[in-house]
Amino acid sequence: MPYIESISHSGINVVDLKEAEEFYADVLGADITNRVNFNTDDARRGRSVHTSVKAADWLFALALPKGELPMPPPDQARGTNGFRHGFHVSRERFDQVVARLEARGVAFEGPVQHPEHGPFGESVYFQDPGGNFIEICWRRDGVRSGIALDVG
Amino acid sequence: MPSTLVDASWVDIRTPPQREAAGLITGWSGAVLEVSNLARAQRFYHELLGIGSEVIQLVERAEPRVLPDSGTHHALRWPRPELGAVLRRLAEAGVVVEACHEDSPSEREQNRYCTDPDGNRIQLVAGDTVGLDHAAIETHDLEWAEVFYTHVLGGTVEMRVGWHMDDFAAALAWGDGQDDCAPGTRRLDKRYTSIEHKGQLPRPNAQVFVTFAPGVTLGIYLATEHRQEPPPDQFEGTPRLVLEGDIRAIEDRLRTVRLRCMQASPETGGPFERRDGSLFVRDPGGNFLELRTAQ
Numbered sequence: 001m002p003y004i005e006s007i008s009h010s011g012i013n014v015v016d017l018k019e020a021e022e023f024y025a026d027v028l029g030a031d032i033t034n035r036v037n038f039n040t041d042d043a044r045r046g047r048s049v050h051t052s053v054k055a056a057d058w059l060f061a062l063a064l065p066k067g068e069l070p071m072p073p074p075d076q077a078r079g080t081n082g083f084r085h086g087f088h089v090s091r092e093r094f095d096q097v098v099a100r101l102e103a104r105g106v107a108f109e110g111p112v113q114h115p116e117h118g119p120f121g122e123s124v125y126f127q128d129p130g131g132n133f134i135e136i137c138w139r140r141d142g143v144r145s146g147i148a149l150d151v152g
Numbered sequence: 153m154p155s156t157l158v159d160a161s162w163v164d165i166r167t168p169p170q171r172e173a174a175g176l177i178t179g180w181s182g183a184v185l186e187v188s189n190l191a192r193a194q195r196f197y198h199e200l201l202g203i204g205s206e207v208i209q210l211v212e213r214a215e216p217r218v219l220p221d222s223g224t225h226h227a228l229r230w231p232r233p234e235l236g237a238v239l240r241r242l243a244e245a246g247v248v249v250e251a252c253h254e255d256s257p258s259e260r261e262q263n264r265y266c267t268d269p270d271g272n273r274i275q276l277v278a279g280d281t282v283g284l285d286h287a288a289i290e291t292h293d294l295e296w297a298e299v300f301y302t303h304v305l306g307g308t309v310e311m312r313v314g315w316h317m318d319d320f321a322a323a324l325a326w327g328d329g330q331d332d333c334a335p336g337t338r339r340l341d342k343r344y345t346s347i348e349h350k351g352q353l354p355r356p357n358a359q360v361f362v363t364f365a366p367g368v369t370l371g372i373y374l375a376t377e378h379r380q381e382p383p384p385d386q387f388e389g390t391p392r393l394v395l396e397g398d399i400r401a402i403e404d405r406l407r408t409v410r411l412r413c414m415q416a417s418p419e420t421g422g423p424f425e426r427r428d429g430s431l432f433v434r435d436p437g438g439n440f441l442e443l444r445t446a447q
Contacts, residue, residue, distance in 0.1 A: 017315045032166065038314075038358050040292040040375045046342030046353065049314065066353075067321045 009052075009059035010085065013069050014130030017051050020062045023129050027100055028087065030055040055087060062130070071131040077109035078125045079133035086135035091121065094138040098124055119143065160410040163303040165295045173306030173405050177364035177397035178446050180284045182207040183226050184392045186216035187270045196268050200241045203228055207284055211390050220271035222290045223336025223359065223373025227262075227275035229285035235278050242266060249276065252332040254371075255313045255322075256361065265334060272391075273335065287393050288371030290336065291437025292381070296413050297372045298360050300436050304409045305402065307362035310369060313337070314358035327354025336373045364395070381438030384415040387425045388432035392440035399431050399443050411436060 014020035017035070024030040030053040036042055037049040050063040078084065089097055094111070101108045101124065110124035114137075123137040187193035190212040197203045197210065208226070230238055242249055253263045264276040277285050291297040301307045313319055325331040326338045337359070340352035358374040370393070382389050406422035413436050414423040424433040431443040 013317075015317045018312065035165075035295060038294040038374065040378055043339065043341065043357070043374060043376055044378065046344065048344075049320075049355070049358075064315075064317050064320050066324065067317075069317055 007058070009061055011050070011061040011063050012085075012128075012130060012132045013065045014062045014128070014132075015064075015069060015071075016129065017049075017062060017064060019129050021051050021053065024053045024055065024060065024062070027097075027104065027106065028055045028134075030060070033059070058085075058087070069130065072127065072133075074127070075107055077107065077127065077133075078135075084125065084133035084135045086123075086137060088143075089136055089138055091138045094122060094136065097136050101126060160408050162410050162412060163299055164412065165299055167299070167303060170303065171306075173304065173401075173409075174308070175365060176306045176401050176405065177368065177395050177443070179365060179368055179396045180286070181394040181396050181442075181444055181447075182209065182284050183287060183394060184209045184211060184390045184442075185226070185268070185272050186211055186213045186218065186391050187268065187272070188213065188216050189269070192269050196247075200245055200247065201228060201238055201274075202230075202234070203282070207282070209394075213390075216270050216272075217391055218271040219290065219379075220267055220273050221335050222375065222377075223288050223334070223357065223371065224290050225265065225273040225275050225334075225371075226287045227277050227285040228283070229277050229279035230282050231280065232278045234282065235276060238276065239264070252334045254334045254337055255319075255356075255359065256311055263334075286369045286371065288336075288373055289393070289435075289437070289439045290373045290375040291435070291439065292375050292378070293413070293436065294358050294360060294372065294374045296411060296436040298362070300411055300414070301362045301370065301372065304405050304411070305364065306405070307364045307370070309360055310363040311361040312359070314356040314374075319356040323354045323356045336376070339376045364397075368395075375437070382434065382440075384434070384438075385417070387417055387423065387434045387440075388427065388442075389434070389440045392432075392442050394442045394444060396444050396446040399429075399445050402443050403431055406431070406433065 021032050033052040033054050035051045037047050050061045053060045106126050108124045108126035111122040113122055114120035119139050119141045121138045121140050123135050125135050128134055185208060187210050190210055193210045197208050247266050249264050249266045251263050253260050262277040267273050279285055323338050326333045337357055339355055339357040341355050343353045357376060360372045361369055363369045406424050416422050417425050424431045433441040
């Protein structure tokens with residue numbers, strides 16, 4: 001059966017690798033795992049130019065587009081039709097994330113209160129420097145990953 | 153006591169920036185270049201360019217290490233009237249001066265390049281005095297080079313090429329033959345796709361420009377070819393760049409701030425050796441440096 005076995009990674013576009021790396025490290029606590037195509041081996045093989053950042057168990061390949069990158073309006077916090085990457089933090093860390101966004105001057109929507117009897121507590125929504133939409137939430141049921149997901 | 157027991161701290165791309173070494177390198181002294189025919193090269197540098205051996209020192213080699221198609225180059229500088237005279241002498245001698253450009257805004261203007269009789273690439277720029285204005289080297293690993301030149305030698309990254317979307321858009325014009333870019337600034341990469349075969353993809357070649365003091369800049373280009381590098385335990389060699397600075401403090405940095413990819417000399421405990429009051433250093437890409445006390 002053609003079952004997918006796990007999530008491998010997301011490839012997302014950014015405008016400036018350095019700026020995006022710094023954002024993911026500072027706001028999401030992500031680790032810069034490696035940069036690809038800043039050595040001759042990679043260049044000879046023609047590998048794509050990207051930085052891999054690991055946010056918890058999610059691997060993002062921050063990639064540079066070849067030309068124009070259509071950017072959403074800077075005050076748009078949620079993706080069109082809800083398109084986004086959502087990450088879970090504990091209730092306690094959630095407040096730290098909000099404080100960090102405020103300290104950095106990142107425009108965000110929220111914290112949004114979810115229905116009381118649902119699995120989600122609160123969420124904030126914002127853009128990364130490449131115009132990708134990110135959500136950070138905490139869950140009442142403590143489910144950490146997408147398993148038993150109810151996006152409501 | 154063996155000096156290899158020195159208490160070193162290890163740095164890599166994850167090490168946060170530190171400014172302890174800022175200002176240790178204060179200026180360019182010159183460069184040592186390899187040529188195949190000393191007399192012919194001396195005529196070129198001394199008579200055509202009017203550049204003495206205090207700036208460009210020449211050594212004769214049967215097979216000089218010369219990389220004319222790479223980003224490697226030396227930018228020589230003259231006051232504007234003297235530069236005009238140099239350009240006239242080059243034209244009379246039949247030396248081709250090409251107009252192509254690098255990526256910093258100022259080098260859209262300072263865009264004259266020629267090669268010496270052996271293929272060492274020379275940029276011809278206008279400035280206040282006669283001398284070495286800047287130099288560019290290539291390396292097989294740009295990230296280690298950045299770590300070495302910033303953390304150990306105290307430079308700051310002034311400009312990056314190949315880290316921004318706009319650099320990739322700009323490379324497309326070069327790929328279409330509409331942009332005269334200097335060697336080493338762009339490259340054609342293999343394209344991985346099953347949808348349509350488009351051959352090669354024009355890309356910016358990754359570069360980092362490191363500044364040590366006002367006006368003292370080193371260009372570091374990613375090598376687009378695999379090249380034979382000198383052995384990791386050879387610290388003195390040619391071709392090399394000669395820089396001035398506080399060599400006692402630099403020696404201390406070289407011994408105590410270490411990169412996993414660099415070998416230490418058993419004599420000094422760092423990636424360098426001393427001779428005649430100079431420090432001879434091999435960088436992580438196999439480029440040789442000489443560091444002297446500022447005059």
